[in-house]
Amino acid sequence: MELEPVIGLEVHCQLATRSKLFCRCVADFGGTPNSRICPVCTAQPGALPVLNEQALALALNAGLALHCTIRDQIKFDRKNYYYPDLPKGYQISQFDEPLCEWGELEFELEKGGTKVAKIRRIHMEEDAGKALHPDGANVSLVDLNRAGVPLVEIVGMPDLCSPAEASAYLQTLRRTLRFAGVSECDMEKGSLRCDANISVRPKGQEKLGTKVEVKNINSFKNVERALMFEIARQSEMVARGEPIVQETRSFRDTEGSTIAMRKKEDAHDYRYFPDPDLPLFDVGRNRIEQARAALPEGFVAKRRRYQASWGLTDYDTRVLTEEPATALFFESVVAAGLSPKSAANWIQGEVLAFLGETKGSTKSDISELKITATELHALVQMEERGELSHQAAKKVLRRMLETGVDAQNSAVALDLLQIRDSGALAATIDEVISTETKVVADYRGGKETALNALLGRAMRATKGKGDPNLIRELLLQKLGKPGS
Numbered sequence: 001m002e003l004e005p006v007i008g009l010e011v012h013c014q015l016a017t018r019s020k021l022f023c024r025c026v027a028d029f030g031g032t033p034n035s036r037i038c039p040v041c042t043a044q045p046g047a048l049p050v051l052n053e054q055a056l057a058l059a060l061n062a063g064l065a066l067h068c069t070i071r072d073q074i075k076f077d078r079k080n081y082y083y084p085d086l087p088k089g090y091q092i093s094q095f096d097e098p099l100c101e102w103g104e105l106e107f108e109l110e111k112g113g114t115k116v117a118k119i120r121r122i123h124m125e126e127d128a129g130k131a132l133h134p135d136g137a138n139v140s141l142v143d144l145n146r147a148g149v150p151l152v153e154i155v156g157m158p159d160l161c162s163p164a165e166a167s168a169y170l171q172t173l174r175r176t177l178r179f180a181g182v183s184e185c186d187m188e189k190g191s192l193r194c195d196a197n198i199s200v201r202p203k204g205q206e207k208l209g210t211k212v213e214v215k216n217i218n219s220f221k222n223v224e225r226a227l228m229f230e231i232a233r234q235s236e237m238v239a240r241g242e243p244i245v246q247e248t249r250s251f252r253d254t255e256g257s258t259i260a261m262r263k264k265e266d267a268h269d270y271r272y273f274p275d276p277d278l279p280l281f282d283v284g285r286n287r288i289e290q291a292r293a294a295l296p297e298g299f300v301a302k303r304r305r306y307q308a309s310w311g312l313t314d315y316d317t318r319v320l321t322e323e324p325a326t327a328l329f330f331e332s333v334v335a336a337g338l339s340p341k342s343a344a345n346w347i348q349g350e351v352l353a354f355l356g357e358t359k360g361s362t363k364s365d366i367s368e369l370k371i372t373a374t375e376l377h378a379l380v381q382m383e384e385r386g387e388l389s390h391q392a393a394k395k396v397l398r399r400m401l402e403t404g405v406d407a408q409n410s411a412v413a414l415d416l417l418q419i420r421d422s423g424a425l426a427a428t429i430d431e432v433i434s435t436e437t438k439v440v441a442d443y444r445g446g447k448e449t450a451l452n453a454l455l456g457r458a459m460r461a462t463k464g465k466g467d468p469n470l471i472r473e474l475l476l477q478k479l480g481k482p483g484s
């Protein structure tokens with residue numbers, strides 16, 4: 001019997017707000033344990049939550065970027081469960097009336113072409129704190145800095161058919177959310193977390209098999225590893241005729257396997273009910289339409305625009321839209337006056353190579369560059385005016401990237417400015433002509449290419465800084481046409 005996997009992802013994403021969802025505590029990652037807490041996020045009696053409007057705006061952007069239907073009135077519900085890092089004994093979430101429903105995400109397939117996966121819902125909720133179990137100490141500790149941090153949970157339909165599809169979906173989702181300004185989506189810092197629902201069924205069968213939820217997947221690579229392990233495990237169970245239990249399993253990175261954590265809860269286990277501390281909230285058609293109009297341009301639209309308006313290649317547009325910061329820098333360099341093709345070449349060549357070498361990886365660090373768009377433009381103008389050779393311009397840019405010093409001063413510091421003063425070059429040329437008597441004689445005898453030898457000699461004499469066009473011109477002035 002041939003089996004096929006059915007996969008759906010549930011993605012938690014931390015909204016990029018300064019403060020928490022229902023209080024004014026700082027929402028950043030880290031911090032001294034329990035330094036970013038207040039009566040609201042530690043659940044002191046009588047403390048009341050107030051909705052963070054910026055969190056609502058970002059959740060709205062997530063829904064719009066994923067083509068969802070948006071509710072114009074929302075409510076929050078209590079999801080009741082007990083855990084030491086959840087001081088209220090419940091999590092404020094959204095149950096039956098989520099902010100966004102029925103969206104979709106188009107992503108590219110490895111074999112070519114694209115696929116559209118449906119998004120079932122996106123709801124807002126608060127994060128829990130963190131329980132810490134220090135090695136060797138006979139205690140457990142609780143850090144509530146993360147308690148109350150705003151999240152959206154993006155629940156995908158089980159539309160994915162392979163681990164590779166799941167990974168492509170997740171990466172496209174991440175890029176979409178980053179370009180919409182919703183979240184940093186940094187898996188290492190936990191601002192993007194992914195749980196995978198997976199079942200297997202006989203090929204061609206309509207009815208879904210019993211699903212298992214895998215938690216604690218902490219990288220794109222591990223999404224594929226966890227799913228591959230589960231497909232093999234469940235297929236073997238089916239082959240042996242064993243029933244698959246609906247349960248939550250945990251991914252173990254070192255072994256590349258999953259282990260059972262607990263029986264999967266159903267919604268009724270959480271005893272959801274509307275949070276009486278929070279009123280019904282009017283999102284309003286106005287707010288939704290304004291947000292739609294102001295939604296930042298997505299990476300797919302950017303790629304099309306770069307190709308259609310600026311004539312860039314598919315490859316160029318992909319590199320430039322890998323990260324929002326790269327696209328932003330590229331566009332600001334074009335706005336500063338550089339041609340799009342030239343801007344694309346300089347950024348892809350020198351700037352990204354510099355970031356790749358110096359920081360070990362990643363183009364996202366482009367936001368930390370020490371140079372501005374105006375300075376990159378100024379450098380290229382120096383090359384265009386003949387003040388720098390192309391090779392020298394590359395060296396100057398490298399220094400600018402390292403030090404943050406502007407183009408002019410970097411060129412001076414490196415002593416790379418081309419000598420474009422005919423008076424200064426004349427002496428060098430006289431000297432070349434007087435010492436290279438044989439080559440000069442060849443040239444005068446009609447050997448045209450001898451001029452290049454003299455030019456090369458003069459360039460060496462100026463340590464490569466002489467303007468080659470000017471030197472050629474001056475040589476021709478002194479020597480006349482070959483054979484003359």
Ligand SMILES: [Zn+2]
Nearest residue numbers: 023025038041
């Ligand atoms: Zn607080």
